[in-house]
Amino acid sequence: MARRFTDAIGLLNDLLDRFEAGAASPIAHPDYAAFSSVVAADVFLKQIRIAESAGAVSIGWGRGPKRYQVAHVRLASAEILYRYLDRTPASRIAEDAAARLVAGVALHESLKNSGSQIAEVWARGKTWHGFGSSDVDTLRHAFVLAQAILDNKHLDVDYKTFSRRTVGHSKILERIEGAVVRLLSGIMDFPPGARPREALRAIGLERFAPPLLIAGKIDLDGADLSGISPHYLGITPKEADRVRFREPPAYVLTIENFASFNRHIAEADPGRLGTTMYVGGYPSLATQQALRTIAGLVSEQTPIFHWSDIDPDGTWIFHTIERAVDRPIRPHLMSVEVAERLGQVPFKKSAPARCPPNSGIAALAVYLAEDGAKTLEQEELDPVLPDLH
Numbered sequence: 001m002a003r004r005f006t007d008a009i010g011l012l013n014d015l016l017d018r019f020e021a022g023a024a025s026p027i028a029h030p031d032y033a034a035f036s037s038v039v040a041a042d043v044f045l046k047q048i049r050i051a052e053s054a055g056a057v058s059i060g061w062g063r064g065p066k067r068y069q070v071a072h073v074r075l076a077s078a079e080i081l082y083r084y085l086d087r088t089p090a091s092r093i094a095e096d097a098a099a100r101l102v103a104g105v106a107l108h109e110s111l112k113n114s115g116s117q118i119a120e121v122w123a124r125g126k127t128w129h130g131f132g133s134s135d136v137d138t139l140r141h142a143f144v145l146a147q148a149i150l151d152n153k154h155l156d157v158d159y160k161t162f163s164r165r166t167v168g169h170s171k172i173l174e175r176i177e178g179a180v181v182r183l184l185s186g187i188m189d190f191p192p193g194a195r196p197r198e199a200l201r202a203i204g205l206e207r208f209a210p211p212l213l214i215a216g217k218i219d220l221d222g223a224d225l226s227g228i229s230p231h232y233l234g235i236t237p238k239e240a241d242r243v244r245f246r247e248p249p250a251y252v253l254t255i256e257n258f259a260s261f262n263r264h265i266a267e268a269d270p271g272r273l274g275t276t277m278y279v280g281g282y283p284s285l286a287t288q289q290a291l292r293t294i295a296g297l298v299s300e301q302t303p304i305f306h307w308s309d310i311d312p313d314g315t316w317i318f319h320t321i322e323r324a325v326d327r328p329i330r331p332h333l334m335s336v337e338v339a340e341r342l343g344q345v346p347f348k349k350s351a352p353a354r355c356p357p358n359s360g361i362a363a364l365a366v367y368l369a370e371d372g373a374k375t376l377e378q379e380e381l382d383p384v385l386p387d388l389h
Contacts, residue, residue: 004031006040008047012085015057015075020090020125027060027072048073056081090133094122097133101140108150110187111143129182141167142179149184154205155285162205191282191316192350202320204285212237212290215265216275217246232265232278240290245297249275251386252298253332254291256281256308256317260378264307268383282317288324295325305332305386310339311346311375312368315353318361330360332386333378336367342381343374 005011011028018026030048035041048070051057060072075081082089098119102112122133131139148154148166157165163173173180177196184190190199200206215232219225221242225233235242251274255261261278269276277294279287295304306321306329308314314334322329352365359365367373 003028004034005029006031006034006036006044008044008051009085011048011073012051012057012081013087015073016078016081016085016087017125019075019078020123022124025074027074029072030070032069045070051081051084052076054080054084056084090125091123093133094119097122097136100136102143105140105144105147107143107147108187111146111150111183114183114186115143129179131179138172138176139179141169141172142176142183145173145176145180146183149180149200149203149205150187154200154203156204159205159207191320192312192353194282194313198282201284202282206284206286210280210284210287211235212240212287213261213278214243214275214294215261215269215272215277216249217272218275219244219246232276237284237286237290240293243294243297245275249273249298249302251275251388252295252302252304253277253386254279254304254306254321255378256306256314257378260307260381260383264383268385273385279317279321282313283320283324288320291321292324292326295327300327303386303388304329306330306334307332307378308334309375309377310334310343310364310368311377312350312352314378315355315361315365315368319353319355319359319365322355322359322361328360330386331364333381333384334361334364336364338381339364339367339374339376343376345372346375349373 003014005014005028014028015026030041030044032041035044048057048059052059055077056075058074058076059070060074061067062069062071098115101118102115107115118128118139121128144167145163148162153166154162159173160170164170177200181190181196181199188203191202194202211234213232213234218233220233220235220239221244253264253274253276255264255276255278258278258280261276265272265276275294277291279291283291304325304327306318308317318329318331318334352368353361355362355365368375
């Protein structure tokens with residue numbers, strides 16, 4: 001659609017905006033129907049003629065009865081028009097902003113490349129995920145925070161403490177966590193489709209670690225719980241080394257969904273044949289470490305299972321737990337057969353976890369990568385005991 005203006009300076013700036021966006025010879029048009037008066041139209045024409053005489057633009061005139069009207073205005077020389085409008089080119093603004101963006105910060109090579117890519121975007125007069133060149137100081141915080149995460153300075157601290165120690169402001173990370181995750185996404189392995197806060201939690205950065213919920217015939221070091229038989233026990237992940245098994249569990253099962261966790265321990269295993277744990281969606285780094293600790297308390301012959309949604313996120317969670325416990329685990333109610341029988345083809349397809357062929361979830365990951373693969377939320381299934389054979 002043709003761009004039409006009643007303000008000459010606005011028209012001239014629009015030509016430069018589109019030139020910076022990549023148009024070689026942008027054109028704009030007067031909006032004769034919108035001029036408030038003949039005088040306003042004359043003022044508009046006078047300003048355009050001055051820009052033409054300076055060599056900044058060329059004027060295309062109408063034909064026939066409209067031969068004395070300006071039909072369009074075309075950019076002739078961006079360099080002259082910048083001077084005429086006393087406007088700094090976006091490329092120069094971007095160059096200065098990009099230098100400020102990474103000045104004095106020792107960055108990972110990928111972050112340096114991101115800085116260069118952002119500068120290119122700014123040079124075209126565009127924004128990078130909502131951040132323009134005028135936001136350089138805020139975006140610089142994102143680079144500093146991202147580098148601090150790569151340096152493992154985020155471990156064992158909460159959101160606000162990490163943000164305050166790193167950039168001097170306790171709330172900055174909450175405001176720009178999306179930018180931080182985007183900068184790190186090509187370097188670190190984040191869950192597919194995770195929101196920024198979930199992605200950061202998966203690598204160990206969270207407000208405070210959620211409790212680990214565990215059901216089974218267990219005690220805590222120094223505390224005999226056999227007399228009270230709790231429905232389940234909630235502990236901080238760092239207390240996992242205090243867990244003691246009253247008797248060896250027949251299985252260990254981790255569950256992604258809270259409703260499925262509650263249903264399993266109430267309906268499928270009320271006698272606590274096994275030990276069941278709720279991992280809360282994408283397992284945080286603290287939760288992963290706790291699972292590793294508890295897996296180390298059971299024998300190699302005790303099977304470990306995981307139950308998630310049958311979808312790409314579910315495969316990522318499964319493989320994350322598999323790597324965390326560093327031993328084979330089996331999928332529970334997560335199979336191609338269940339997907340084909342009860343699932344539906346999703347509206348939007350995403351990539352499953354990248355996992356080796358010997359992973360317990362490899363077959364499902366291969367299936368989910370195929371066109372027409374079906375997905376299924378675990379709440380759709382009634383809980384059953386894992387197959388121990």
